[in-house]
Amino acid sequence: MIRGVRGAPDILPPDSTALWQRLEGAARSLFAAYDYAEIRTPVFERTELFVRGIGEGTDIVEKEMYTFQDKGGESLTLRPEGTAPAVRAWLEHGQFVKGALTKVYYIGPMFRHERPQAGRFRQFHQIGAEAIGSASPEVDAEVIEMLGHLFCALGLRDVTLHLNTIGDAACRPAMRERFVAYVRDRKDALCADCHVRLEKNPLRIMDCKREGCQAAVAGAPKAAESLCDPCRAHFARVRELLDAMGMPYVLNERLVRGLDYYTRTTFEFTAAGLGAQNAIAGGGRYDGLIETIGGPPTPAIGFAVGMERVILCLKAAAPPAEGRRDGVYVANADAVSATRAFLVARDVRADAGVRAVSNLEGRSLKAQLRQADQGLFRYCVILGERELQSGAAAVKDLGQGSQETVPLADLAAWLAPRAGGHGRGEARVRAEGGAGTGGAGE
Numbered sequence: 001m002i003r004g005v006r007g008a009p010d011i012l013p014p015d016s017t018a019l020w021q022r023l024e025g026a027a028r029s030l031f032a033a034y035d036y037a038e039i040r041t042p043v044f045e046r047t048e049l050f051v052r053g054i055g056e057g058t059d060i061v062e063k064e065m066y067t068f069q070d071k072g073g074e075s076l077t078l079r080p081e082g083t084a085p086a087v088r089a090w091l092e093h094g095q096f097v098k099g100a101l102t103k104v105y106y107i108g109p110m111f112r113h114e115r116p117q118a119g120r121f122r123q124f125h126q127i128g129a130e131a132i133g134s135a136s137p138e139v140d141a142e143v144i145e146m147l148g149h150l151f152c153a154l155g156l157r158d159v160t161l162h163l164n165t166i167g168d169a170a171c172r173p174a175m176r177e178r179f180v181a182y183v184r185d186r187k188d189a190l191c192a193d194c195h196v197r198l199e200k201n202p203l204r205i206m207d208c209k210r211e212g213c214q215a216a217v218a219g220a221p222k223a224a225e226s227l228c229d230p231c232r233a234h235f236a237r238v239r240e241l242l243d244a245m246g247m248p249y250v251l252n253e254r255l256v257r258g259l260d261y262y263t264r265t266t267f268e269f270t271a272a273g274l275g276a277q278n279a280i281a282g283g284g285r286y287d288g289l290i291e292t293i294g295g296p297p298t299p300a301i302g303f304a305v306g307m308e309r310v311i312l313c314l315k316a317a318a319p320p321a322e323g324r325r326d327g328v329y330v331a332n333a334d335a336v337s338a339t340r341a342f343l344v345a346r347d348v349r350a351d352a353g354v355r356a357v358s359n360l361e362g363r364s365l366k367a368q369l370r371q372a373d374q375g376l377f378r379y380c381v382i383l384g385e386r387e388l389q390s391g392a393a394a395v396k397d398l399g400q401g402s403q404e405t406v407p408l409a410d411l412a413a414w415l416a417p418r419a420g421g422h423g424r425g426e427a428r429v430r431a432e433g434g435a436g437t438g439g440a441g442e
């Protein structure tokens with residue numbers, strides 16, 4: 001047997017897929033309410049986009065990218081994140097959503113060659129949102145509130161918002177210098193990774209999880225002390241708005257984030273009960289990224305949600321309940337009624353938009369009834385010679401045990417409001433002159 005690739009799990013029905021659809025549905029409807037439109041970019045891009053965008057000294061670019069040469073000799077990379085592709089598309093196609101501020105969201109797989117563990121995968125999925133074109137702190141506050149709103153809508157209560165600011169191109173160099181001067185004296189206490197970070201990306205030492213490194217930087221000068229006035233004012237306004245909305249947060253001066261493009265506001269949501277990989281979403285402002293990849297200076301901010309981690313939270317919050325019954329199983333009592341049962345199921349699907357299944361595998365009536373029950377169908381219709389002659393059948397409610405006789409011609413209309421369908425007949429696809437439920441059919 002050929003197995004799937006380590007760190008790239010399958011998402012399977014019924015339970016997992018249903019939760020994924022719930023998460024996606026919640027994000028889609030919520031983001032639309034904030035005026036975000038969906039963008040879909042390819043899963044691979046030119047490698048250079050990520051090297052320049054995310055930054056050469058980052059873990060992602062140095063160690064984790066799935067990079068390959070295609071048959072044309074070009075270096076391509078499976079996207080490790082969605083921000084660089086989103087702004088690449090925005091740049092390439094001009095302002096594809098009208099107005100000065102472009103608001104987009106995306107849902108899809110990302111790829112990082114990390115060591116798989118609970119909550120960490122090599123193919124994982126993100127729901128991301130990007131607001132491109134405004135430096136206004138109001139945008140920061142709205143983006144953060146939208147993310148908090150999503151978790152709230154999903155019923156996740158035990159989440160914490162961590163908030164920080166890391167300055168901008170004007171004040172970050174001095175901030176970095178002061179930090180490096182402090183840490184150099186404590187270099188011996190740092191782990192091997194942080195020795196490299198000290199040279200390439202020193203501020204990242206701040207969020208190293210190792211105890212020795214945490215102790216070494218415990219007394220380091222705080223980012224907030226080195227902020228320039230505009231960065232200070234920006235952050236104060238973001239906090240003012242979050243406070244006005246009653247959004248609780250923890251000021252976390254260690255929150256530096258693992259991608260180089262961030263400026264000013266950075267944030268993460270963590271969830272209780274997830275162990276080491278407890279960040280369920282992260283984001284921040286990236287006012288320099290678009291210029292880095294060859295565009296005009298354009299401020300922007302966004303976030304991405306780690307879907308697998310949110311699904312873990314949803315599973316923990318609500319263990320799979322006894323499935324809800326819906327739809328109809330159209331059983332045939334004898335061979336004469338098999339074709340008619342097949343057609344009735346087709347017409348119920350098309351006319352009522354109801355989940356409808358018939359006996360595709362030539363099962364006995366007993367086996368069909370078992371299948372109807374195990375498949376959690378709400379209704380079961382049994383068609384036999386008598387029903388075909390009378391044009392009506394008993395519809396059994398498998399949940400309640402009750403039963404009603406319904407003319408076959410009315411079956412779709414009867415089922416639509418009861419079995420979870422739309423009942424508008426809009427999905428009807430039928431060859432010219434084809435037979436319907438009420439027609440000849442056999």
Ligand code: HAM
Pocket residue numbers: 080081082083112114119120121122124125126128129130258259279280281282283284285286301302303304305306307308309
């Ligand atoms: P990130 O912090 O690298 O940010 O990823 C965002 C979220 O994706 C993380 O908080 C985590 O939940 C999830 N995640 C990351 N790596 C893995 C993994 N290997 N397995 C499972 N989940 C993972 C970004 O990607 C930025 N592009 C976010 C952003 C958008 N910033 C501005 N706009």
